[in-house]
Amino acid sequence: MATFPEYIAQNEERDGVRFSWNVWPSSRLEATRMVVPVAALFTPLKERPDLPPIQYEPVLCSRATCRAVLNPLCQVDYRAKLWACNFCYQRNQFPPSYAGISEVNQPAELLPQFSTIEYVVQRGPQMPLVFLYVVDTCMEDEDLQALKESLQMSLSLLPPTALVGLITFGRMVQVHELGCEGISKSYVFRGTKDLNAKQLQEMLGLTKPSATQGRGPQTAQQPLSNRFLQPVQKIDMNLTDLLGELQRDPWPVTQGKRPLRSLGVAMSIAVGLLECTFPNTGARIMTFIGGPATQGPGMVVGDELKTPIRSWHDIEKDNAKFMKKATKHYESLANRASTNGHIIDIYACALDQTGLLEMKCCANYTGGYMVMADSFNTSLFKQTFQRVFTKDVQGSFKMAFAATLEVKTSREIKVSGAIGPCVSLNAKGPCVSENEIGTGGTCQWKICGLDPSTTLALYFEVVNQHNAPIPQGGRGAIQFVTQYQHSSGQRRIRVTTTARNWADAQTQIQSIAASFDQEAAAILMARLAVYRAETEEGPDVLRWLDRQLIRLFMFHLRRSPFLQVFNNSPDESSYYRHQFNRQDLTQALIMIQPVLYAYSFNGPPEPVLLDSSSILPDRILLMDTFFQILIYHGETVAQWRKAGYQDMPEYENFKHLLQAPVDDAQELLHTRFPMPRYIDTEHGGSQARFLLSKVNPSQTHNNMYAWGQESGAPILTDDVSLQVFMDHLKKLAVSSAA
C-alpha cells in the first residue's frame, strides 16, 4: 500500500470520506485517550462522473434492525446463494434476480471499486421540482429591478416541468395565483399574524383536490400543480410579466422608519403552502430579502430607525429583545420545512444586517443556501444566484433534494452524531452511541438540500471494551446510505461502504499515529468548536479548544470569524459559520487559514506564509479566504500601476504580472459557490484591511523596530502573533504533560 496521504486522497476521491484516524484504536479507553475522536468528513454527493447509476435497487440485509446494503465487504457464498451481512453477520438469501450470480459473474455492488455505488429507485412517481420564490418588495427600485431581472432570468434555467410559485411581501404578504387571464390575482395576508398549514390551506382554497380526488384515477396528476405552483412551461410568460410588474411596496414609509417587512409571515406562508401541497417532495423556497423583518412573528428589529439592529454587544447584554422570539419562529419553520424535505434558501442583500442570525437555522437545517451581499445589483448576488442552477454534464441540476443519510456501523463502533446542514430523524438503532456529538442520538439525518460539495462531519465512538480484543486484521466498517431525490425527479440511493483496520493502541501506537489525518482532524475539531460556539458561550469554547489537542490551525481558527465575533456582526458570524459547516475539507481549510500567493518579478507565483512579513512592496499578493478573493498590490507595484507602466509596450511584462493574479482570481471565482467578494486593492487602500486582518501579525507596531527588518508591513494590532502563541503553547503542553 502506498503512503497514508495517498490512501487518504484515494479514499476521498472514491468515497468522499476522510477520517481523522485511518487506523482505529481497538478499545474505548484507548480511543478516548486519543483526544481527537474517530470521525469522518463525508461528502454524500461527491461528484463521481465515472460512476454510472445502477438501474436496480439495493439488496438489503433481512434483519429488521440492520437493513444494511449488500457491499463488497460482505462474504458471499456463491453456491448457496447466500451472503453474510458484515455489520450484523446475518446470513441472507440473494433475491431471485440474483440467481445467476457466481464468482465470475458478480453484481457491481460486490466489486471493490464500487465501494460507493448509486442505485436508481424505479418505483414511485417522478416528482417535479418545485421552486417557490419569496420576494421582498421593500427595497430601492434599483435593487428591485436587478432582482426582478435575476428572477426572470432564472425562469429560463428551470426545467420546463418544474413548478414555480411566487410570494411577494412587504407590509402584506401576497401569494400570487399564476396563469390567470385578465385580472391578476393574489391572496393577501397581513404580515403580523402567523398561520398554520391548515389555516393556510383553507384560506388559499387548497382543500379542493381532496374533494375532487374521487373523480377518477386521472386526478392523480392533479396534486402536481395548483393555482400557485405551476409548470414553468405553462406560465413562463405570465410569470415574467408578473415579475416585471412588481412594484415597490406601496405602503408609505414615514421618515425615520424602516419599511414594514413581513418576512416571518412570508416564510411561514411559503413553508405552509408547500407543506400542504408537496410534502416530502423536493422543493426550494428561495427567499430574497432586502432588509430585516420589522413586523409580525420573526421580526428582528422594530421599525424605528433610531433603534439599531442588535449587535453582539446587545446579545451579550441580553438586550436583543426580538432575537429569542424570532429565532424560535424561524426554528419552527426550519423544522417544518425539513420535516417535509423542503429547502429554504436565503439571499440577503442589504448593507445592514437582515437577521441572518435569527434565520440561520432555516438554511442550516434544510441544507439551503445562505447568501449575503450588499445589494441585489451586484455581481456577487447575480452570479451566485445563477450558479445555484448550475448543471452537470448530464444537464441535471447539481442539486439534490430531500435526502436522508443513514449510517451503519460495525458492532465495535457507534455513531455519536453529525454536524452539518442536517436535522435528526430520530432513528434509534443499534449503531447509535449514547454520547452525543453535534446532532446525535440518531443514525439517520435528513438533508433537504444537497449539492456535490455538501459535507457532513460525522463523529463516532469506539465502544469495544478493552477486555474484548479484536482479532488481528479485523476491520471496522461503516456504511453511509444516502437516499435522495435527484434533480431529474428520480429517487436515488447512494451507498458508500468503508472500512478501517483496528489496532491496539498499546502495541501499535505508531501505526495509529501515522494514520492521523491532521487536515481532517482540524476541520472536524473546528466544526465541533463552531457547533459549540453556536450553542454555548464563546469564551468557553475557546477554552475548551485550548484544552484539546492543538495543532497548526488552532492559531488561525481562534482568530477566524467562526469563533471570534469581534468585528463581525451577528449576521456575518452566522453566515460564515453556515458556510463553514457545509463546505468540504479543502474549502474549509481555506476558510480557516486563507491561502496567500505572491506574484513578483522574482519568479513564478508562489504560496507564501500568511504572515505580515509576506507583505512586500514589490509583490502582488492574492489572498483567498473563501469569502473574499483579494488582490493586493505592494507599495511599489501600486506606484508603477498608477504611473501607467502596464500600458507601455516596453513594460509588457509588468502588464502580465498585473494580469496573472487577476486571471487566477477569475478561475477561483468561477468555481466557487457562493461567489466570493472580489477585492482589488493596494498598499494603503482601505480594503487592504481584509488582508491585514488575516495575516499573522509577526510584525506589529510594538515590535517592528525591535525586529529591525525592512521587509514586511507592520500590523497595528494587539493580537498575539503565531510566534508568541506557539511559545505559550509549548509551555502549556509541557506543563500539562507533567
Place this chain on the structure above:
Amino acid sequence: MNVNQHTPMASPYGQPQPGYSQPGYAPLDGGYPAPYAPYNGPASAYQPGAPPQGPARGPPASGPPPVSAPQPYNQYSHSQGDMQNGPPTMTQAPPRPAASQPYNPGAMNLSGPHPSYPQHYGPPSTIQQVTNQMTGMQIASGPPTPAGPGYAPPHSSQPPVSTAYSAAPPPSYTQAIPPVSSAPTQPPPPSGPATSQQYYGGPPPSSQQPFNSSLPPTSQQQFTSSAPQAPAPPVSQSQQSFPPTQPPFSSAPPPPPLSQPSPYHSGPPPPRAQMPPTSMPQSNHLPPGPQGPPGPPGPLQQPPPQPGMQGGYPPQQNGAFGQVRGPQPGYAGPYPGQPNYGAPAPAPAPAPPAQKRLDPDAIPSPIQVIEDDKAKSTEPFTTGVRGQAPPLVTTNFQVKDQGNASPRFIRCTAYNMPCTADMAKQSQVPLAAVIKPLATLPPDETPPYVVDHGEGGPIRCNRCKAYMCPYMQFIEGGRRFQCGFCSCVTEVPPHYFQHLDHTGKRVDCYDRPELSLGSYEFLATVDYCKNNKLPQPPAFVFLIDVSYNAVKSGMVSIVCQELKTLLDYLPRENPEMDSVVRVGFVTYNKVLHFYNVKSSLAQPQMLVVSDVSDMFVPLLDGFLVNVNESRLVIESLLDQIPEMFADTRETETVFGPVIQAGLEALKAADCAGKLFVFHTSLPIAEAPGKLKNREDKKLIGTDKEKSLFQPQVGFYNNLAKECVAQGCCVDLFLFPNQYVDVATLGVVPVSTGGSVYKYTYFQAQSDQERFLNDLRRDIQKPVGFDAVMRVRTSTGIRATDFYGSFFMSNTTDVELAGLDCDKAITVEFKHDDKLSEETGALMQCAMLYTSCSGQRRLRIHNMAVNCCSQLADLYRNCETDTIINFFSKYAFRGILNNPTKAVRDTLVNQCAQILACYRKNCASPSSAGQLILPECMKLLPVYLNCVLKSDVLLPGADVSLDDRAYLRQLISCMDVAETHVFFYPRLLPLMKLESGSLPVAVRDSEERLSKGGVYLLETGLHLFLWVGASAQQELLLNIFGTQSFSQIDPSMTSLPVLDNPFSQRLREIIDSFRAQRSRYMKLMVVKQEDRAELIFRHFLVEDKSASGGASYVDFLCHMHKEIRQLLS
C-alpha cells in the same frame, strides 16, 4: 314585506291562516275575546256560498266564543275573498258588523253580551234581538246608565243640538251597540223607543244607551251629549228622526247628510249599518256640525272655536273636533263644513243592533281630513308665527322660512306644549319632534344659506353653546346677547357687532340668515373636525357578494353593469364639478377580493384576503380612486367581475368581515364614507359575525318573540360603534332567498345612519327596475357624513329620547356615520322644569357634518312652539300624523324588550289616556258613554289601529321574521309623510283622471272599491293597481290596451305605454308617486278575485285584517270602551 314574493305570499295567505288563526286568536281573545266570536258568526252569514252554514254555525259558534273562534275564523278568511267583491251587497254588511262586534263584545263582556251576540247576528233585524242586546248593553253600559239618565235630560236639551250624533255615541262605544241608536237618542227617547223599543225609549237617555247606541240615535246622543248645549238640536233631531226610522241603518243615513260629508255616506249605504258605531267619533265630528248653529255650545273651552267651525259641533265637545285645525285661530273659519264628517260617525257598533255596524261614513274619515286640509292650505305656510301647526303632510304647500324651521325639517306632535310636567303627564300626549335635518326642499324653496363666521367659528352662547339664532336677544345696544335657551348673557365678538334699531333688533337682522331664518348652515372651523384636521373628501366602497346565489339571480351582473354609468352621478354639491367622492370595489363570498384599480394599471388586480377572522385592507394605493382617472380600469373590472364568478360554486358568505373591510379601507384612507353592500344570504361561513338560522315561528306571540328582533350576536353592535367612530355609513342591499336575519344584519346599517333594502326572491327580470332605481337614488342622494346632532331646548324641557338610524354613546349626542336626505330622527322631550307661556318652548337642532364635497358644516334648525297652561290648548294644536310617527317608532323599539302584546296594549292605553284626558278635561260635560275626540286627534284611533295591525306588531302567518325586522328598522327612520302613507295607504280611484289634479282618494276599505273600477294604492313601499272584475272595457282598453279583464297579465310590473290621455296621465301619476318616495315602488297589478288580491287587501287598513287586526270600526268601539273605563 312580501310584495316581492308573489307566490309565497299568495299561498300563505290563503291557507296558512287557518292554522294561524288560532294562535293569533288566543292572544286576541285576551283582548277582545268576545268580539271575534260574534264575528265569525256574522262572517259566516256573510259568505255567499256559506251563508247557509254560516248562519247556522254562527249562532252556536258565537255562543261559545272560544270554540267557535277558530272555525269562524277560517270561514272568515275564506269569506274575505267573497267579501271584497261583494261588499256592496247587504249581506256583506252583516259581516262587518261582525267585525265591529268583537269590540263591542269587549265592552259587552262585562255585561255578558256574548249571549246577546249570537242572537244579534241571527236576528239582527228583529226587535227582540235588539232588545236583548239592549239589555246586554245596558248592563255593560250600566255604568253609563247613570249618565244615561243624565243624558236623557241633556238629550232633551242637547238632543236638539247634537242629538243626531250624540245619540249613538256614548253608549254605543261603551258597548259598541249603543251607537246605533244614536239617532233615536234624543228625539229618540221618544222615537227611539218606538223603533228600537226599550232602548230608545228609556234609553236614549241613559242605561240603554248602550243599546241605544246601537241605534243610530244613540250615537247621536252622544254627540249631543257632548254638544248638549249646542243648539244642534235641530240637527240632531233630524238625525234623530232618522234613527227612529231605522235605528241602526236609518241612523246611518241621516248622518251623512247632516254631519258629514256626504261623500262618505254616498257609497256606504250598507255601511250605514255600521254607522251606529260611528256615532262615537261623532262626538268629535259633531258632524252634526251642520248645525253649526250651535256655535255657542257650551262645550268647554273648545266649544267656542268649534262653534265657529261647525255650528253644530260645538256641542260636541270640542268643536275641536270640527276640524282638525278648527281650533286654531286662523283656521276656525274655513272648516265649517268639515265638522260634518267627523260628526256623523256615531258609535259604531252596537253590534248587537244586529250587526248593524257603525256607519263607516259616520266615523272620522282620514280622507275627509286630508281633503279639508288641502282645501284650506292655499296660502304659503309662513313659519314666523310661533306655535302654528303646519298643514298636513299630505298637503302640498309652500313654506316661507320666517324664523322657524320649515315643517319639512321639523314637525312636532304638539305646537302648544304643556307648561308643566304634570300637565304633560296628565294628557299623555307625547311631546316629540320629527327632525329631518337634510330634507330636500322643493325647487321653489331656498335651501339653507351657508353662513361663515370666520376663523372663530360660529357664535354661540357661552353657557349652553347654542348657536346664534333668531331667539338670541341682543341687549346693551348690541354688545351682548341673551340666549333664548338658557338666558345666559354672552359678549358679542367685535367683528360681529351691530347696532340695534328702535325695536331692539339688529340692523342687519335681515341680512343675516342666522338672525332671521329658522334653518341655515355654518361653516365649521377646524375645531369642529376630528383630530383637529379638516376632513378628506368621503369615499364610497362597493362590496358585492359573488356567491352562487348572487351570480345566479343576476344581481352581480346588474350591479356591475349599472355601476359603470352610476359612477358618474356620485353626489356633489356643485353640479358643474366632478364629484370628489372616491370609489373602491370589493367582491366577496367566503373570502374577500379587493381590487387595485389604480389608473396606471392596464388591468385591475385582484387581491384576495382569505383571513376573514382578522380583517385588514391589503392595499392602500389604488383601492380608493377617482372615477375619472381610473375610468378604464374600473370599467374593465366591472366587465370582468361577472365573468370571473360566472362558474362559482361557492354558496357560503361572510358578512362581518365585509363591513370590517370597508371600514378598514376608510380608516386607512383617513376619510369618512359609505359602504354599499350587496348581500344575498345568511353569513354562515366561519368568520366573525357568523350567524345561524334562528327563525322560529313558534316564538311568535310568546315572551321570547322580542329576542327575534334583537341581534343574534353582539359582534355587530361593536362593529357599528367602530363604524360610527370612523364615519363609515353602511347601506345594505339584501337579495335573500331565505331567512337572512335582517334583525342582525341590519344592526350596522341602522346604527350608522344607513339604509337596508330588501329584495326577497330577487329575479333580474321582475325586480331589476326597482333595485336599480333604489340604487341610483341611494347613490345620488345628498348625504352628510360623520355627523353629530344635538338638540338644545329652552330650560324646562329636555330631549330625552331619540328614535332613528344612528348611534349614541352618551345621552345627548346623536352620532350619525352618515345621514341622507330621507332620514328622519324622532326626538322626544320631557319636562324637567316649568315652561312659560310667554317665551314658549324653543328647540335648536344643530348637526355637525361633512358634506359630500368634504366640507365640515353645521346645519341649524330652530323651532319655537307655544306653551299652554290649559289642556284644551294643547289638544287644539296637536298633529296626529306626527304623534303616530312617534308612537310607531316608540312601539317598534319597544318590541325589542317587551312582548309584542304588551307593546300593543301600551299603545292602546296611552291613546285611550290621551283621549280620556281630553274627554274629562276639555270636552263639555256629557254622558260618559259618549265618545268625544279632539278635533285634531280624531284620526288618532284609525291611525293607531293601523300601527297596531302593522306586520311588525301583528304579523300574519305569511309575514316572515325578516320582513318584520326589515319594516321595524325601516320605519325607525321614516319621516311623518312616509309613516303616514305607510300606515294609511293612499287609495285613488282611477275612473276619471284629470290632468293637473289627482282624483280624491277613497278610504282604505274594501267597501270603497267598486267592482267596475280601477284603483291605485300606494304605501310608500308598494304600489298596486287593483282592477275590478267588471271594470269598464273602455277603462281597460285605456290602461292595458285590452278589453278583456281576463287578458290582463297580473305579472306586469309596468303599464303599457299607450297613446291615450288616460294612459299617459295614469303613468304620470305613477311616476309622480314614485318620485315622491325615497324608495322605488314596484307596480303590482291586482285583479279582483285573483289570488294576489290577498296581498292587496292587506293594505285596506280600515278593514279587519287577515292576521286578526281589528277593523276601524271595531277598534273605535274598543277605544271607546277603554276610554270609558278610564273615565269611570
